[in-house]
Amino acid sequence: MLAKRIIPCLDVDNGRVVKGVKFVDIRDAGDPVEVARRYDREGADEITFLDITASSDNRETIVHVVEQVASEVFIPLTVGGGIRTVDDVRRMLNAGADKVGINTAAVFNPEFVKEATDRFGSQCIVVAIDAKCVSADGEPLRWEVFTHGGRKSAGLDAIEWAKKMADYGAGEILLTSMDRDGTKIGFDLELTRAISRAVSIPVIASGGVGNLDHLVAGVKEGEADAVLAASIFHFAEYSVGEAKQYMAERGVEVRL
Amino acid sequence: MSQTIAVIDYGMGNLRSVAKAVEHVADAADKVLVTDNPDQILSADRVVFPGQGAARDCMAAISNHHLNQAILDAAKSKPFLGICMGLQVLMDFSEENGGTELLKLLPGQVRHFERDTEENGQRLKIPHMGWNKVRHIDNHPLWKDIPQDSRFYFVHSYYVEPQNREIIAATTDYGIDFTSAVARDNLFAVQFHPEKSARDGLILLRNFVQWDL
Numbered sequence: 001m002l003a004k005r006i007i008p009c010l011d012v013d014n015g016r017v018v019k020g021v022k023f024v025d026i027r028d029a030g031d032p033v034e035v036a037r038r039y040d041r042e043g044a045d046e047i048t049f050l051d052i053t054a055s056s057d058n059r060e061t062i063v064h065v066v067e068q069v070a071s072e073v074f075i076p077l078t079v080g081g082g083i084r085t086v087d088d089v090r091r092m093l094n095a096g097a098d099k100v101g102i103n104t105a106a107v108f109n110p111e112f113v114k115e116a117t118d119r120f121g122s123q124c125i126v127v128a129i130d131a132k133c134v135s136a137d138g139e140p141l142r143w144e145v146f147t148h149g150g151r152k153s154a155g156l157d158a159i160e161w162a163k164k165m166a167d168y169g170a171g172e173i174l175l176t177s178m179d180r181d182g183t184k185i186g187f188d189l190e191l192t193r194a195i196s197r198a199v200s201i202p203v204i205a206s207g208g209v210g211n212l213d214h215l216v217a218g219v220k221e222g223e224a225d226a227v228l229a230a231s232i233f234h235f236a237e238y239s240v241g242e243a244k245q246y247m248a249e250r251g252v253e254v255r256l
Numbered sequence: 257m258s259q260t261i262a263v264i265d266y267g268m269g270n271l272r273s274v275a276k277a278v279e280h281v282a283d284a285a286d287k288v289l290v291t292d293n294p295d296q297i298l299s300a301d302r303v304v305f306p307g308q309g310a311a312r313d314c315m316a317a318i319s320n321h322h323l324n325q326a327i328l329d330a331a332k333s334k335p336f337l338g339i340c341m342g343l344q345v346l347m348d349f350s351e352e353n354g355g356t357e358l359l360k361l362l363p364g365q366v367r368h369f370e371r372d373t374e375e376n377g378q379r380l381k382i383p384h385m386g387w388n389k390v391r392h393i394d395n396h397p398l399w400k401d402i403p404q405d406s407r408f409y410f411v412h413s414y415y416v417e418p419q420n421r422e423i424i425a426a427t428t429d430y431g432i433d434f435t436s437a438v439a440r441d442n443l444f445a446v447q448f449h450p451e452k453s454a455r456d457g458l459i460l461l462r463n464f465v466q467w468d469l
Contacts, residue, residue, distance in 0.1 A: 001375070002430060003387045003407060040454070045387055045409075074277050076409060076452050096272050098452060121309040123383060123411045171383060171411070200371065202381045225381055255387040255407045 003255045004219045005045035005226035006243055007078075007204060008233040010035055013052050015061035017234070036069045036077075039233065042240035044075065045255060048101070048174075048228060051081030063095045070096025080128055080174070089116050093124060101174055103128035104147050107154045110168060117169030126204075127170040131158040131191055132178040143191050150178035158191070159198045166199040173199060174228065177207040184210025184231070192222030204228050212238060212246040219252050258285035261465060262300035264327065265292045266307075266317045268341065274306045277451035281462040294326035302465065303330040305445075307341030311352035311366065311414070314341050315359075324359065331361055331443050335467045338445030340412060343438065346445060347416050362438065364418035373431035380431050383413045388436075390426045390448065396439050398463045399425075406456045408448035410436075415447060442469050 080101025
């Protein structure tokens with residue numbers, strides 16, 4: 001049986017690992033190559049790098065990070081953040097990334113997803129969706145796609161958008177709840193389940209993990225195929241190994 | 257004694273990670289050559305044949321690089337490791353892209369996973385992406401030091417169905433028991449990605465670079 005994947009995420013700014021709580025309060029916690037090595041040793045199933053470097057002048061730093069990590073860490077690596085053109089995708093894949101996450105660029109130009117999957121194959125294109133609940137109290141739940149770190153609605157229904165991206169060839173959806181990101185109160189399980197049921201491709205749940213029960217719930221109740229977390233691993237509150245052991249004890253199929 | 261290991265480059269997919277992983281397990285004196293040159297492939301001691309993407313694109317790329325004969329010759333004559341599409345294109349025919357003729361080295365078909373298959377109440381996603389168990393059927397030297405049912409990293413929507421079941425070297429369960437590795441004489445080919453399968457993947461690659469026929 002296929003294992004549920006546990007994916008630590010590293011936010012990288014100018015070549016250094018950081019993690020924003022609600023994208024504001026940023027703490028520095030180390031060298032990405034060191035951190036990736038540690039996650040690999042602990043049994044991470046994949047590693048995701050999110051490049052949050054603001055200046056395009058410094059974009060090359062993430063390429064070097066990926067090159068270094070890919071030379072010594074032999075598990076799948078995903079890179080997201082600032083991927084806007086087919087050349088950006090190619091540069092990351094050539095640096096040693098296995099998958100590339102496309103977020104804002106997909107919203108502004110959905111054809112880019114088609115172009116990228118045609119060129120490089122669905123297996124390496126992850127569409128990242130930042131979703132926020134927009135229904136009022138008492139209304140049926142509804143989520144929209146947001147851009148600009150959760151500040152602007154793109155005016156797209158998140159479920160319809162996920163289906164469209166799957167039709168356009170995306171190999172996987174990385175789904176982040178902007179309501180939960182940085183809160184440590186757990187995934188938005190309704191959102192995760194709704195998207196996971198709507199598409200036939202794998203869905204990675206993200207945003208809100210504060211403890212190991214949240215990871216279990218993401219898989220069991222959210223029906224996610226993989227769970228992504230940053231800060232709980234990052235500040236060594238829990239190791240990836242502990243997380244997997246905990247999940248296995250609660251009946252989740254994981255790679256131990 | 258140093259040796260040359262050719263990694264066939266026909267423009268399909270990310271060869272850097274395959275080459276890096278092979279370099280990682282090879283002797284320092286060994287030469288890992290990423291190449292689309294038929295002569296270099298034929299003169300190498302061992303050949304790794306990776307691949308990603310759609311069947312029709314892979315076949316077109318092989319043909320555009322004039323590699324059909326070199327791949328077939330290498331696959332019959334020296335330690336040869338096919339990975340992912342490098343396994344699938346060795347078969348006769350794939351259902352992908354409305355039907356694609358393949359290299360026809362191994363009799364059999366390439367099929368798409370059945371859609372909407374359920375397991376424990378949840379629909380199985382396609383592509384089959386992630387870490388799944390590999391059950392060895394035989395005692396092939398490439399399984400040395402790899403425990404039965406170890407997990408390897410997969411990402412694919414199609415699987416091979418060899419006509420001759422004797423070449424099946426491993427199976428994996430994803431709704432059905434599908435063939436996840438084949439072995440015949442000097443040839444070994446896997447559906448999963450050893451270069452992305454952490455320790456066990458590196459052991460398999462090490463076994464390949466040390467494989468004495």
